[in-house]
Amino acid sequence: MYFLGLSVIVAEFAGRLDLARSQYTFSVVTMGGAGGSSALRQLDGILKKKHGNGLDAGFIVKMPGNYILKNGSPAGTKRERILSAADEQLKRIGVDVKSATKTALPYSLFAQLIHGVFYPRFTSGVHQDDRWFSVSNACTSCGTCRAICPVGNIDLVDGRPVWKHNCELCCGCIHICPTGAIQAGKKTEGRTRYINPDVKVADLQAQRGNSQ
Ligand SMILES: Cc1cc2nc3c(=O)[nH]c(=O)nc-3n(C[C@H](O)[C@H](O)[C@H](O)COP(=O)(O)O)c2cc1C
Ligand code: SF4
Numbered sequence: 001m002y003f004l005g006l007s008v009i010v011a012e013f014a015g016r017l018d019l020a021r022s023q024y025t026f027s028v029v030t031m032g033g034a035g036g037s038s039a040l041r042q043l044d045g046i047l048k049k050k051h052g053n054g055l056d057a058g059f060i061v062k063m064p065g066n067y068i069l070k071n072g073s074p075a076g077t078k079r080e081r082i083l084s085a086a087d088e089q090l091k092r093i094g095v096d097v098k099s100a101t102k103t104a105l106p107y108s109l110f111a112q113l114i115h116g117v118f119y120p121r122f123t124s125g126v127h128q129d130d131r132w133f134s135v136s137n138a139c140t141s142c143g144t145c146r147a148i149c150p151v152g153n154i155d156l157v158d159g160r161p162v163w164k165h166n167c168e169l170c171c172g173c174i175h176i177c178p179t180g181a182i183q184a185g186k187k188t189e190g191r192t193r194y195i196n197p198d199v200k201v202a203d204l205q206a207q208r209g210n211s212q
């Protein structure tokens, strides 16, 4: 969930999905705060518009928040608790999905209203939000930020990242920099970074076909 809805790249992807032969369509939304229903309903709406049918089931999983422009990520035991609760919940979701259980999508009038007002505002200029990004002298030119960017939005120029204004604001480059050299504006300095312990940087690089 990004800005009480789908991240822009996921919304576009959902619009291209071909579900003509799908028997059962479900979604798992990860979010860092509360809510999630508005993101599921946005996805349901995109699918219905294209196929007539929407989601058969929708699930919401709380994960450590990664929107570092607003808050640092939880650390220590708080992070551990969130991750173990998510693992337990995923087991239960797995059971429902295996049996193709249909569920009513969660609904919150409040989330729908906030989504309606803020989602278009936040997402309309999202690709240019990297204009706030900067890199400090702590940069060691390792190239990891460039290698893991899901949309190839980073070049290295003279060994330092340059952002090309096609950003999805996933915040991955900020979190993954091993020296904490990437900031967004003035507020991210000192905020806790987070990388999911099951995610290996080398795997991300391989998936994205990038090398350092
Ligand atoms: C740009 C941005 C906006 C976000 N907006 C929300 C939000 O509105 N509500 C929320 O609960 N979490 C929000 N989050 C937190 C993410 O939903 C959460 O960290 C999620 O686990 C991210 O999944 P990912 O690591 O697969 O990108 C936001 C994160 C980002 C980067
Ligand atoms: S990940 Fe950090 S240290 Fe490595 S090139 Fe990018 S900014 Fe520099």
Ligand code: SF4
Residues within 6 Å of the ligand: 130, 148, 149, 150, 151, 152, 153, 154, 163, 166, 167, 168, 169, 170, 171, 172, 173, 174
């Ligand atoms: S890794 Fe950085 S530059 Fe690439 S999409 Fe994510 S936030 Fe934008």
